[in-house]
Amino acid sequence: MKIKRILIANRGEIALRIISTLKKLKIQSIAIFSEADRADRHVCEADEACSLGEGSLEQTWLNIPLIIDIAKQSGADAIHPGYGFLSENATFARACEDAGIIFIGPESHVIEKMGSKLVAAQYAKKAGIPLLPRLEGSPDYLVNNAASLGFPLLVKAAAGGGGKGMIRIDRPEMLKDAVYTASQQAKRYFADEKVYVEKYVENPRHIEVQILADQHGNVIHLLERECTLQRNHQKVVEEAPSVTLNAKVRKALHESAVSLAKTVGYTNAGTVEYIMDENLQFYFLEMNTRIQVEHPVTEMITGVDLVEEQIKVAENKPLGMKQNDIKARGHAIEMRLYAEDPSQNFRPSAGFIKKILFPKTKGLRIDSAIAESGFVHPSFDAMIAKVVFHDKDRKSAIHGIKNTLSQILVHGIKTNLNLLSSIAGSRLYAGNNISTHTISRNLKKWSVPTSDAEKNTLVAALFLWLERYSHLSEGNSWRMAGKEIIKINGLEKNVFYYPKGEKGIVITMDGETFSFENITVNENKITVSWNNFNENVVFNYSQHDALFLTDKNQYHVRLAEVVPVPKLSSNGLPSRIPDLKASLFGKVLRINVVEKQKVRNGDPLMVLESMKMENTILAPGDTIISKLNVKVGDQVSDGQTLIFFEA
Structure with a gap:
């Protein structure tokens, strides 16, 4: 079947990435958006756009009946899920199948099998892929028997990912708390409390193999990616190919990934992930049944447009390439x-x-x-x-x-x-x-951040010239000398300054005086003469705040805020703790205190969820809760008061 209209059940850069290929293939794109991201680029770039309305993620981006209804109403032949959101949700894939809409990905029963780490491991074993020593069962069974595997251990959520529900265990006395905590996290994040315990690998690497399979039994790999550099169990740096592998290990990895895809009856693009120890022994980790965030590195070394190949497979076309065609460039x-x-x-x-x-x-x-x-x-x-x-x-x-x-x-x-x-x-x-x-x-x-005294002087001068003199002519700037307290990458500086003609400034900072001349601004570039040479700096200036890029380093400069000195009590300590304000945008996930409750310095007051990460907010001192200004589920903004403390 020729696909003519595709609804993209995603947002952000992956939605734009899919739209790019759809334009190349002359397939119409249908974007969806919540009211929170109505103005985002993917909405403007798509041929059509439909609103998911307002509400939580569950009411919008994770609302399967709503998205299916929009797909039907808009005449979409197919849905591309991208990554994240509903991309590995078997219920969503099945809803597409039931509605007669092509899901651009594997069949729902395959997603279901690979979505459980326990079931996926069984298929990996059938495919001949090594597994780490592991133990499955109820939390009580794991607590009583996991020590037999030897420490260190790792408890993991059976339906998990992204480091959620994953805890390292180094000693027997840690087992009970770790297993039950991981189970609770798994239930909260994945609605599935099942966990298992496996042997922990010291100093591991993370290697994965990209596979592509059509509906005619053809399966190929598109080489491997190394994704070892991570933070909080989430990838930060990826590269392809991996320079860690020797020819023998590389061949075994590729063959095992293809074998797993054939064993499970996989179709479309997918990724088989492995953990590797210091001896290059690899073990099955999981299979991702979607396009990966890091797919560009594979595209760049192979020349294959993975989104295009996904669509062709969904149209029931055989793969247009054979294994011998895939070479690393x-x-x-x-x-x-x-x-x-x-x-x-x-x-x-x-x-x-x-x-x-x-x-x-x-x-x-x-x-x-x-x-x-x-x-x-x-x-x-x-x-x-x-x-x-x-x-x-x-x-x-x-x-x-x-x-x-x-x-x-x-x-x-x-x-x-x-x-x-x-x-x-x-x-x-x-x-x-x-x-x-x-x-x-x-x-x-x-x-x-890198701190260089000479560059600090340079950006201080440029900031104060932009702040005080850039909008003035020479005739009315001569008398505008002054003193400011500024912050450079958080470091506070006292600066004395006065203008030098229309295009210059003289500053004194850290006991030294410097002269800057011929300051010229061209969009986001500024040129200045000082110390007998010309310097070009990339910058952006917003009222009282600027960012400079010079000598390959970033310098954030702003006027220092005037912070009132708190009144002191008779013992020399502040008479009251300042009210608690949010330092980030997020959603109130949990509140651990009630009004009139006494708290000690460092006590956990509440948990804010922001960008898929939990952030525990601690008490800034010994005090009493006067009033809670938010409730669970509220969206909060940076600077918003969360809790009032008693005077």
């Missing part, structure tokens, strides 16, 4: 640019991006839903963009992505850009001396 690296603060344990950083700038370079691919500015929603994933670079070999690709990252500017929210740059420039990554723990073990040094 060069090396590709993908780094995920997230809206989060790595220095604060990856705390989500939803909010408005005032300006985002990407370079244009040969070999570079940027997959992002944000063009120049836009809002990063707290209800959705934290990913802003996928930065992908392809070159002739790994060394060249690392150099290319490192250079690319040094030219990216994101102004308005916290990101992991500095972390990505640190990874790309590290000897550990260059030498492939990595494991899934590498980021956590090096986080402190990798997440600290």
Whole structure:
């Protein structure tokens, strides 16, 4: 059947990615959107767009009857689920089948089998894929018998993913609490409380194989990807091919993935994931029955449009390529640019991006839903963009992505850009001396912004010139000398300044005086003469706040806020604890206290969910709860008062 109209049951960059292929194939695209993302790019780029209305994720993006009804009303032949949301939901795939709508993915019964890690493991065993020693059963059975496997262990949710319901166990006394906690998390996140325990692999790598299967019995692999660098069990850096594998292990991996696909009767695109120990022994992890976030690295080294192939398979066409046609051409690296603060344990950083700038370079691919500015929603994933670079070999690709990252500017929210740059420039990554723990073990040094005294002086001068003099002519700026307290990457500085003609400024900071002349602004680039040479700086300025990109480093500069000094009691301590305000956008998941309750410093007060991550809010001191200003289920914004404390 020729597909003419496809509804995309997704949003963000993957929706745009699918639309791009649909335009190439001259297939009409139908976008859907909730009222929270009505203004997003995928809505504008699609041929048509239909509203899911307002409400929670369950009422909109996860509302199967509503999406099926919209597909019928809009005349869609097929639905592409993308990744996330309903992409691996067997009930959704079955609803499409029952409605006579093509689901672009495997059949519902295959999704159901692979959706359970326990059932998937049985099929992997039939396919001859090694499994880690594991124990299945009730929580009580696991608590009483899991120690026989030997420590360390890992308890995992049977229906889980993304690190949810996953806890490491190092000692027998940890078993009971870990198993029951994981079971509770599994029930909350996946509506399935089943968990199992398996042997924990020290310093593991994460390798996966991309497969493609048609409805005529043909199955091929499209090589492997290495996804070892992760944070909180979620991928950050992916590359293809893997340079870890030798020829023998690579062949065995590829053959095992194809064997599993044939064993389970798989069709369409899928990924078989493995965990690998330091001896290159691999074990089955899971099978993802959808297109992966990291699919671009495979596309760039093989030249295959995976979305196009998904559609052809859904149209019941045989694969247009054979295994011998798949060759690795060069090396590709993908780094995920997230809206989060790595220095604060990856705390989500939803909010408005005032300006985002990407370079244009040969070999570079940027997959992002944000063009120049836009809002990063707290209800959705934290990913802003996928930065992908392809070159002739790994060394060249690392150099290319490192250079690319040094030219990216994101102004308005916290990101992991500095972390990505640190990874790309590290000897550990260059030498492939990595494991899934590498980021956590090096986080402190990798997440600290670079501080250079000379560059601090430069950006301070440019910021104050933009703030005070850029809009004035020489005739009325001569008397505007002043003093400001500014913050450069969080570091407070006292600066004295006065203008030097119409295009210059003189500042005194840290006891030294510097002169800057011939300041010229051209869109997001600023040129200045100082220290006997000219310097070009990429920047974005918003009232009292700016971001500068110079010498491959980011400098966030803003006017320091004036914080009132709290009144002191007779013992010299603050007389009251400031009311609790949200430091991020999110949803109130749990409240652990009641009004009039006494709390101690560090007590957990509530849990906010933002960008699929739970954030526990702790008491800032010993105090009494006066009033709860929010309830469970409320959406809160950055700066909103959550709890009032008694005076």
